Amino acid sequence: MTNWLPSLSDGSGPIYQRLADRIESDIAQGVLPPGTKLPPQRDLAFDIGVTIGTIGRAYALVRERGLVSGEVGRGTFVLGHDAAGDHAPHPAPIPFGGTRARSDESARRGQLVMDSTSAPDLGQGEVIGTLLADIAREHPDKIVDYTRSMPADWREAGARWLAADQWAPDPGTVVPTLGVHASAMAVIAAVTSPGDKIAFEQLTYSSISRSANLIGRRSIVIRTDDFGPVPEDFERLCAQQHPKLAFLIPSLHNPTLTITPVDRRRDIAEIARRHNVWLIEDAIYAAMLDEQPTPIATFLPERTFYVGGLAKTVSAGVRGGWVACPANLAARVQVAHKMVTGGMSFLLAELGARLVLSGQADAIRQAARDEIEAREAIVREAFAGLDMSSHKRAPFAWIKLPDPWLSGTFKNVAASEGVLIDDEDEFKPGRTEQIYHRFRLGFSALARREDLRGGLATVRRLIDSPNSGYDNYG
Numbered sequence: 047m048t049n050w051l052p053s054l055s056d057g058s059g060p061i062y063q064r065l066a067d068r069i070e071s072d073i074a075q076g077v078l079p080p081g082t083k084l085p086p087q088r089d090l091a092f093d094i095g096v097t098i099g100t101i102g103r104a105y106a107l108v109r110e111r112g113l114v115s116g117e118v119g120r121g122t123f124v125l126g127h128d129a130a131g132d133h134a135p136h137p138a139p140i141p142f143g144g145t146r147a148r149s150d151e152s153a154r155r156g157q158l159v160m161d162s163t164s165a166p167d168l169g170q171g172e173v174i175g176t177l178l179a180d181i182a183r184e185h186p187d188k189i190v191d192y193t194r195s196m197p198a199d200w201r202e203a204g205a206r207w208l209a210a211d212q213w214a215p216d217p218g219t220v221v222p223t224l225g226v227h228a229s230a231m232a233v234i235a236a237v238t239s240p241g242d243k244i245a246f247e248q249l250t251y252s253s254i255s256r257s258a259n260l261i262g263r264r265s266i267v268i269r270t271d272d273f274g275p276v277p278e279d280f281e282r283l284c285a286q287q288h289p290k291l292a293f294l295i296p297s298l299h300n301p302t303l304t305i306t307p308v309d310r311r312r313d314i315a316e317i318a319r320r321h322n323v324w325l326i327e328d329a330i331y332a333a334m335l336d337e338q339p340t341p342i343a344t345f346l347p348e349r350t351f352y353v354g355g356l357a358k359t360v361s362a363g364v365r366g367g368w369v370a371c372p373a374n375l376a377a378r379v380q381v382a383h384k385m386v387t388g389g390m391s392f393l394l395a396e397l398g399a400r401l402v403l404s405g406q407a408d409a410i411r412q413a414a415r416d417e418i419e420a421r422e423a424i425v426r427e428a429f430a431g432l433d434m435s436s437h438k439r440a441p442f443a444w445i446k447l448p449d450p451w452l453s454g455t456f457k458n459v460a461a462s463e464g465v466l467i468d469d470e471d472e473f474k475p476g477r478t479e480q481i482y483h484r485f486r487l488g489f490s491a492l493a494r495r496e497d498l499r500g501g502l503a504t505v506r507r508l509i510d511s512p513n514s515g516y517d518n519y520g
Contacts, residue, residue: 050078050085051093061096065104066111073113073124082124084114098462158501161466162491163300163441164362166417170410174361177400181393193390196222196380203399204368207407208329208354210338215352215370221380222368222395224387226330229353229369230254230293231261232383236375237324238263238290245283245292246475247275249482251300251328254293255475265475268292274299274306277313284321291324297332297339301444301473301486303435308340315345322349329354334415334439348372351379356398358441358490359411365391366398414490415439421489421498428502432509441490447483451512456485459508465501 052068054061072078085093087101105122108114114122182189204220223229231254238244240262246255248270255265266287269279274296283289294314296306306314318325325342327350332338343350355367371379384390401407419438426436433446447456457469468486487505492498 050082054094062100062103062107065094065101066107069104069108070111070113078124080124084122084124086121102462102464157461158465158497158504159491160487160489160501160505161468163358163488164491165356165358165360165410165414166421166441166490167493168410168413168417170361173406173410174364174397174401177397177404177406178393181396181400185392185396188392188396191392193392193395196390197396197399199403200395200399203402205370207333207356207402208352208368208370210329210332211340211344213341213344215343216373219371219373219376220368221371221376221383222366222390222398223353223355223383224365224390224394225357225367226328226353226355227253227257228365228383228387229351229355229367230326230328231257231386232379233324233326233351233353233369233371234258234263234291235261235386236379236382242290243287245280245287245289245323247294247299248475248478248480249299249302249470249473250293250295250475252473252475267475267478270302270304272304273310274304275310275314277310277317280314281317281321284317284323288321289323291326292318293326293328294342295328295331296342297329297335298437298440300331301442301468301470301484303437303440303442303444305339311340311342312345315342315350318349319346325350327352330358331440333359333411334418334441336415336439343370351375356401356407359414360401360407361410364398364401365394366401418490421495424495424498425487425489425502428499428506429509442486442488444484444486447485447509448512449483451483451509453481453483453485456508460505463504463508465504467505 052065052072054064054068057064057067069078069084078084084090084105087098087105091098091101105114112125114124198217200222201217201220204222205215205217208215208220221232223232234244241264243264243266244255244258245266245268247268259265266283266289268275268283270276275294280292296311298305315325325346327342329338329341329352333354341352343352349372351372352370353367356364360366369379418441422436422438422440422443425443426434429443429445432448434443436443447453453469454471457467460467468488470482470484473486489498492501
């Protein structure tokens with residue numbers, strides 16, 4: 047019923063609230079029966095003389111009340127009584143076999159979260175819940191106390207999870223952490239001082255550079271190409287600016303998806319050795335690969351901190367992470383981690399270790415790989431004909447925008463249409479003249495493949511309609 051036009055003369059309060067109340071009233075009176083499609087937000091905004099943001103807030107409010115469902119690419123539909131009632135059944139977990147519905151704040155606002163690359167929801171919550179119950183039953187004293195020691199199996203789990211291509215760290219060098227971000231910041235705190243320079247690739251996981259800047263370190267940039275950091279530029283940077291540390295993502299680079307060849311990894315390691323530069327090798331996405339390339343840590347074990355975790359493969363909420371340190375530096379990093387994070391949680395560290403040592407983490411990872419592969423195929427089909435980088439094991443794509451789109455403008459327009467993405471500036475460690483005209487689209491955090499298809503349809507429509515970037519979305 048796209049010709050429905052509500053009267054807002056009655057009632058009080060903001061317009062969006064009056065509109066939401068009118069929708070609820072018309073649903074109750076049968077004016078909007080189940081299955082009715084509400085008018086497109088832009089059309090209704092024009093008809094009643096308000097901004098599209100006002101309509102969006104009203105639609106979000108009736109979604110929160112359980113009266114309608116939003117399907118990006120199709121519209122907003124009135125739910126039936128059973129679906130909207132207080133006693134609507136909740137979906138049962140689907141252990142490692144497809145994705146299940148997930149409710150979060152963004153979903154309640156009617157937005158599709160495509161700016162996240164967390165592990166897909168495969169029903170692993172059931173496994174995690176069982177393990178948590180076991181831990182609480184077996185260690186009631188430890189889960190209510192501070193963590194005062196590091197059990198050997200926590201380190202063993204980390205060594206097992208981080209192992210790659212005939213390389214495995216000594217468990218004695220492994221420090222359990224609250225995720226890869228915490229790992230990196232612990233290393234930065236342990237081996238650098240305020241004022242020291244840290245080198246980052248031109249595009250990177252910029253939260254590390256911003257966090258490092260927050261605690262007084264300075265970011266500098268290594269030039270990159272289609273194969274990762276350019277060794278000659280890294281050499282120049284080391285000779286001229288003397289960075290104390292470099293943060294690198296050589297496998298399934300975020301956001302470009304580059305996998306640095308082994309020979310270049312060896313060259314980077316040799317340059318770091320000559321100039322006494324510490325390296326942090328971020329392997330969070332490498333864990334998704336069926337066969338991981340030889341780590342840089344293989345060539346420079348005495349100066350490389352190899353970090354990884356469970357966020358992209360098992361569960362971001364577990365906050366499971368580990369860092370394999372150069373010999374004799376594990377204790378120093380462990381203390382630094384405690385200082386910058388407040389200390390390790392027994393419950394989370396024990397959970398992460400049990401997931402890995404029981405084999406459950408590997409089972410979930412394989413299911414996640416299968417799901418990501420299926421979704422990546424959907425993404426490739428949706429963006430056929432565009433310049434796009436993707437990988438069957440990576441939960442995101444790096445997409446080139448056609449002229450005249452600008453990355454930041456496109457991000458804002460997509461958000462106004464209910465789709466959250468990351469523009470290229472999100473991945474820049476500092477100001478740069480380099481412009482890519484690209485955006486990163488994550489596709490693992492959505493509840494269902496149907497949501498993915500709807501979001502992709504919206505994004506593709508926007509890409510193919512560049513003039514919409516000049517519309518007023520206020």
